[in-house]
Amino acid sequence: MTQTPRPLSKQEAKSVDMQRRVCAATVSVLAEVGYERVSTKLISERGKMSRGALNYHFPTKNDLFVAAYEYVLAEWEKEWPFCDLDAQGSLTTEALIDALWTELFSKSTYLAILELMLAARLDPDLGTRLRAALARWSKKRDRRTIQMMGLDPDDEMASKLLRLNLCMLRGICVNRFCADGTYAEEPLIEIWKDILAREMKTHFATPVESP
Numbered sequence: 001m002t003q004t005p006r007p008l009s010k011q012e013a014k015s016v017d018m019q020r021r022v023c024a025a026t027v028s029v030l031a032e033v034g035y036e037r038v039s040t041k042l043i044s045e046r047g048k049m050s051r052g053a054l055n056y057h058f059p060t061k062n063d064l065f066v067a068a069y070e071y072v073l074a075e076w077e078k079e080w081p082f083c084d085l086d087a088q089g090s091l092t093t094e095a096l097i098d099a100l101w102t103e104l105f106s107k108s109t110y111l112a113i114l115e116l117m118l119a120a121r122l123d124p125d126l127g128t129r130l131r132a133a134l135a136r137w138s139k140k141r142d143r144r145t146i147q148m149m150g151l152d153p154d155d156e157m158a159s160k161l162l163r164l165n166l167c168m169l170r171g172i173c174v175n176r177f178c179a180d181g182t183y184a185e186e187p188l189i190e191i192w193k194d195i196l197a198r199e200m201k202t203h204f205a206t207p208v209e210s211p
């Protein structure tokens with residue numbers, strides 16, 4: 001029998017709310033100024049809280065960054081298509097790409113994630129903790145997405161194609177900071193939609209097509 005979680009006390013609820021405010025402020029500051037310039041002073045100012053309160057909930061900077069990372073992952077899980085439990089077998093490649101671009105990659109939140117990913121290269125502790133958090137999310141995300149596309153969640157090729165999809169969208173996102181505006185994002189996304197749809201048709205007997 002599943003037990004109903006007990007209601008949070010007033011103090012516990014206040015603590016949870018404070019942690020969410022700190023995480024949201026951290027993500028905002030990371031996206032705005034980058035990892036190298038982020039500070040507890042900027043975060044406390046953005047979140048309208050004392051630095052003492054911030055340090056109480058997150059004693060180290062890495063504690064703070066990991067919590068902010070997990071906060072973003074939890075928010076992504078609430079977005080379409082991951083929140084649609086009735087869409088199994090109905091998600092098209094086109095709809096998937098549109099949802100991922102609109103809800104994840106095109107938002108400033110993703111800039112904060114990129115900042116942390118790059119910082120983790122030179123910080124073993126941060127890297128280990130972020131990869132652990134990402135592993136929990138990505139396993140759930142991939143299986144859920146493959147099921148929603150009407151495919152076998154244990155199919156290795158389906159998993160590879162969906163991971164390639166994420167890599168392509170990540171690359172298009174990063175391109176905006178590297179290019180001179182010659183390659184607009186929308187046409188690149190449309191080209192990638194066609195490529196992924198063709199690959200799905202090639203590898204699966206019952207391809208997922210756009211309506």
